[in-house]
Amino acid sequence: MKKLENKNIVVFGSTGFIGQRLSKILSLSGANLIIHGKSKEKLEELNQSITTKNKKVISFHSDILSEKFYLELFRTVSSHFSHIDIMINLIGKFNGLKSITDLSHSEWNDLIEINLSSYWRIVKELNSLLGGESKTKIIYLSNRIIRQGKAYHHSFSLAKNALSTLVNLLNNEKKKLGIQAILVDVEKLNIGMTSLIRGQDMFEEEKLEVLIEKILSKL
DSSP states (O other): OGGGTTOEEEEETTTSHHHHHHHHHHHTTTOEEEEEESOHHHHHHHHHHHHTTOSOEEEEEOOTTSHHHHHHHHHHHHTTOSSOSEEEEOOOOOOOOBOTTSSOHHHHHHHHIIIIIHHHHHHHHTGGGSOSSSOEEEEEEEOHHHHTTOTTBHHHHHHHHHHHHHHHHHHHHHGGGTEEEEEEEOTTGGGTTTOHHHHHHHOOHHHHHHHHHHHHHTO
């Protein structure tokens, strides 16, 4: 963890089950940390729990389905960081098992926006803070079986498949510019990777620790 000291790290979706645990560990590393979350209450609670150990933590509260998110994103990050060393994107939503034709138009649009389009938009908005001599790692979560087209995983499956292509594009186009995108495989991605309550029901403590270590090993 010593290698993360004074690194500039942004965690999107930090108020979820995985995000809370990871953010708390990163705060102990001495990194400069920006934590993002949709829930203002959960974000404030997380911030209070980790700023007692690390004063270099900034909260960014916003919903990615809101236009306000992108209006404030670059301004918020660039006002604290001149460069991003590590960006971890834990944003995601799975709304239950459904046939691909059972989703409403609004459900489809929201799920594609949350699970795919927002990933591209974030990289686009923060592009000038990524790469260069101080290289940037971008971490995404995925699942090999789901991204192959798992039955009843509808747009979530489609988005995870497209995410692997986005990672390949970033690496093929941007790696020489100092950007490395990394997919981390999560065994139970579909049980709510940003849902604390559902995560507690389904994630075994040992498996969560293994996942956290897997993410940390990529940083």
